[in-house]
Amino acid sequence: MTARDARLHAFRSDLADARLKGEVAADRFVAGRPARISAAVADIRNEPRPDAGVNTQLLFGDDVLVFEDAEGWAWIQAERDGYVGYVADTVLGARSQAPTHVVSVPRTFLYPGPDLRFPPSGQLSMGSAVTVTGAAETRGTHYALLPSGEAVISGHIRPVAEAAPDYVAVAEMFLGTPYLWGGASGFGIDCSGLVQLAMHMAGRQVLRDSDMQATTIGETLEPGPDFAGLQRGDLVFWKGHVAIMIDPETMIHANGHTMLVSREGFKEAVARIGYLYGGPTGFRRP
Structure with missing residues (x-):
């Protein structure tokens, strides 16, 4: 068997990614179930427990494959960079509409509607992927509307295909x-x-x-x-x-x-x- 980096390949002695069959030893091989991060930030831990070390994080809208979901923890692999680890299963949602935009400022707020005077309903980091379904303007401020009914400042996002030059x-x-x-x-x-x-x-x-x-x-x-x-x-x-x-x-x-x-x-x-x-x-x- 070829040596594999467990940070980048989903395999354990009892369970492994079906794509690794014949390359690693495991009792059982499964195909990953598609899911999407639904929390602002999701900690990827090295073990399925809340006091385990955090190896990295995923952002809202990141796509993952789920290989196991048990006792409140999901064993996943991020599709963006291949990182493998455990996340709380509460941070996972279904993949529905494809993201259209990404947050392009370090941090931004979510509002329950298109008005900056509303108490924020959440926050997102740069790199978070969102689906814009509409637009609104309130007192001269432009908002992008999301499937949840929430709004984000239009100037804080950009289309997914648009890359920063530097x-x-x-x-x-x-x-x-x-x-x-x-x-x-x-x-x-x-x-x-x-x-x-x-x-x-x-x-x-x-x-x-x-x-x-x-x-x-x-x-x-x-x-x-x-x-x-x-x-x-x-x-x-x-x-x-x-x-x-x-x-x-x-x-x-x-x-x-x-x-x-x-x-x-x-x-x-x-x-x-x-x-x-x-x-x-x-x-x-x-």
Whole structure:
């Protein structure tokens, strides 16, 4: 049997994705049932219990395949990046109308109707996928109407086929967002989550974790002496960490030092991080 990364392939000793039959050993193989995330943010955990670690998150409108649903937990695989884990079954809904738009600002509110004076009924992160069924205007503010009857500010969404031209500019929109281990939303995000979400908004789908990104995004880059040759958009990796270059001297990253998405001088960061964790382990140019 070929070795498989359990983060990206749904297999356990007792159960596995039917597409993996003949490639992994399992007592039973099942086809995944299509479902869609219906919560603003869904934690993907490494075990089916509420105190288990959060590996990543999915957003409202993300499509998943469900391989098991038992005792309040669903074992799923995200279709966008292939990540496998457990979510509370309450965050799953049916796939009905196809999403037409995505949230294009870091965070936005849902309203029970097209009026910003209504108490919000929810909130959504950048990257959330919604289906727009109509439009309304109240006191000069334009709203998109959703199948639930709720409304979102029209200027906070864009068509699903429309990509941002610069993923670094998207990442910069998250400056000041709290750092959250496993976070992948505008409410809290980690280093590789920032890279993935920014690239997603620019129309590029990449893997979730920094070790995956360090071997799959773009091409390997070898800077010159004193890190010469780095440019906007290049990725810098440390063991367990990734940052995005804004320009040859400055990077942006979600980090546990400031507990925020922050700008930092690249050489200053190399010195600071190196004191505890060593120097950069690699560079990639998307």
